[in-house]
Amino acid sequence: MGGDDPRRQVPRTDDMLADPRLAEACSRLGRPLVKQVIAGVQELVRTGTLPPGDVVEESARALPATAATLRPVVNATGVLVHTNLGRAPLSTAAVTALIAASGTTDLELDLATGRRGRRGKGAVDALCAAVAAAQAALIVNNGAAALVLVATALAQGKEIIVARGELVEIGDGFRIPDLLVSTGARLREVGTTNRVAFEDYAAAVGPDTGFVLKVHPSNFVVRGFTSSVEVRRLSALAVPVVADVGSGLLVPHPAIPDEPDVQSTLAAGAALVTASGDKLLGGPQSGLILGSPELVEILRRHPLARALRVDKLTLAALEATLRGPRPPVSQALEADTDRLRERARRLAARLQDRGIPASAVDSAARVGGGGAPGVSLASAAVSLPSAYAAALRTGQQPVLARIERDRCLLDLRALDPQTDDVLHVAVTAAQLSMAAAVEGEAATLNQAGLTRRD
Numbered sequence: 001m002g003g004d005d006p007r008r009q010v011p012r013t014d015d016m017l018a019d020p021r022l023a024e025a026c027s028r029l030g031r032p033l034v035k036q037v038i039a040g041v042q043e044l045v046r047t048g049t050l051p052p053g054d055v056v057e058e059s060a061r062a063l064p065a066t067a068a069t070l071r072p073v074v075n076a077t078g079v080l081v082h083t084n085l086g087r088a089p090l091s092t093a094a095v096t097a098l099i100a101a102s103g104t105t106d107l108e109l110d111l112a113t114g115r116r117g118r119r120g121k122g123a124v125d126a127l128c129a130a131v132a133a134a135q136a137a138l139i140v141n142n143g144a145a146a147l148v149l150v151a152t153a154l155a156q157g158k159e160i161i162v163a164r165g166e167l168v169e170i171g172d173g174f175r176i177p178d179l180l181v182s183t184g185a186r187l188r189e190v191g192t193t194n195r196v197a198f199e200d201y202a203a204a205v206g207p208d209t210g211f212v213l214k215v216h217p218s219n220f221v222v223r224g225f226t227s228s229v230e231v232r233r234l235s236a237l238a239v240p241v242v243a244d245v246g247s248g249l250l251v252p253h254p255a256i257p258d259e260p261d262v263q264s265t266l267a268a269g270a271a272l273v274t275a276s277g278d279k280l281l282g283g284p285q286s287g288l289i290l291g292s293p294e295l296v297e298i299l300r301r302h303p304l305a306r307a308l309r310v311d312k313l314t315l316a317a318l319e320a321t322l323r324g325p326r327p328p329v330s331q332a333l334e335a336d337t338d339r340l341r342e343r344a345r346r347l348a349a350r351l352q353d354r355g356i357p358a359s360a361v362d363s364a365a366r367v368g369g370g371g372a373p374g375v376s377l378a379s380a381a382v383s384l385p386s387a388y389a390a391a392l393r394t395g396q397q398p399v400l401a402r403i404e405r406d407r408c409l410l411d412l413r414a415l416d417p418q419t420d421d422v423l424h425v426a427v428t429a430a431q432l433s434m435a436a437a438v439e440g441e442a443a444t445l446n447q448a449g450l451t452r453r454d
């Protein structure tokens with residue numbers, strides 16, 4: 001650099017913004033965001049990491065894909081519904097529907113008459129059509145909101161009878177009992193941690209009872225000397241039975257025979273069933289309440305319903321999930337294991353051709369926090385040295401792998417076959433970035449939030 005002060009050589013931001021790619025990015029991403037990226041790259045020139053001539057090129061490459069910081073991540077963990085990765089990926093039909101609804105839309109307008117229409121009618125109708133036993137339904141923000149609305153509207157100042165073994169912590173420190181008590185309802189716990197009998201429930205029912213709650217233990221299994229009481233039995237009581245089935249499985253599924261579903265639970269006599277929309281149902285974050293038309297109407301009219309209502313994007317995506325082709329979560333659940341093995345073999349062979357020590361192995365996938373605890377789904381994976389996990393996670397296209405017995409496993413069950421090419425590119429890039437790290441240059445590039453050219 002001829003000893004010149006590198007600061008003098010940093011191209012000016014305004015000059016850089018004249019580049020057509022950066023100018024276009026300003027209209028797509030907003031000027032402040034583009035300037036922020038440019039500033040980061042200019043800093044590399046100042047520290048002597050990047051030649052001044054590369055600054056426009058590098059800035060164009062460092063631009064984010066969208067104006068939000070959330071990035072798409074490939075879920076190669078083998079956990080089909082991964083809470084840290086935003087739970088269910090939406091189907092193409094759902095994405096198309098939500099984009100179509102994202103502008104102004106006939107959300108609360110009947111176009112035929114010009115009068116006010118019922119918000120969310122299409123999604124509610126689709127839900128009732130999918131669950132024969134459901135006479136009415138309401139859609140709220142999430143599973144927790146569904147429980148809060150039911151508890152507030154039906155048991156505020158009253159008792160909710162619930163088995164001790166069903167007082168579940170959902171995750172991130174949130175506990176269903178705390179949620180219920182926060183509504184002003186009182187919990188009437190019956191039974192013990194491992195056992196509860198019909199008589200325990202029957203003895204607790206009284207004038208103060210709001211309802212009996214059955215909560216599906218969706219993230220743990222109790223084994224040994226256990227007993228619980230089925231909804232069918234509880235429905236003989238003189239009070240409503242509300243069942244929180246959690247996963248949003250609408251009808252029974254052969255791959256997960258012990259997972260409760262909405263249809264069977266309503267048919268067994270539950271007055272209301274609550275569930276999440278973004279677990280096994282495979283839709284957007286939402287809370288579903290299905291069952292008795294009288295009770296659903298009480299919930300719909302409660303002031304809290306307004307605070308828990310979902311937006312048009314959710315309604316559009318949920319309806320399309322229900323009416324459209326099988327969403328990705330169902331496809332993953334039903335994927336043929338031999339096909340997965342074949343994909344793993346082919347991908348491993350392609351990576352070996354690039355000199356990458358990859359091998360195809362059998363693997364065990366799980367549904368995840370979304371339901372079916374303890375169920376193992378036969379799967380296939382590409383196995384790599386464990387160092388690949390971090391390189392894949394921090395790459396241009398982040399991939400989240402599973403570390404098992406000191407190996408980095410890319411489990412294919414949660415991914416559609418087209419993603420195999422994405423994995424191929426990501427693993428190849430990870431190999432390059434690790435090689436670069438050995439040369440000691442990757443650290444600086446990472447610091448600036450950049451990744452190597454492929």
Ligand SMILES: *Cc1c(COP(=O)(O)O)cnc(C)c1O
Nearest residue numbers: 142143144216218245246247276
């Ligand atoms: C997941 C779950 C919830 C919470 O639902 P969110 O949609 O996460 O609010 C409540 N109950 C059960 C049994 C669950 O599995």
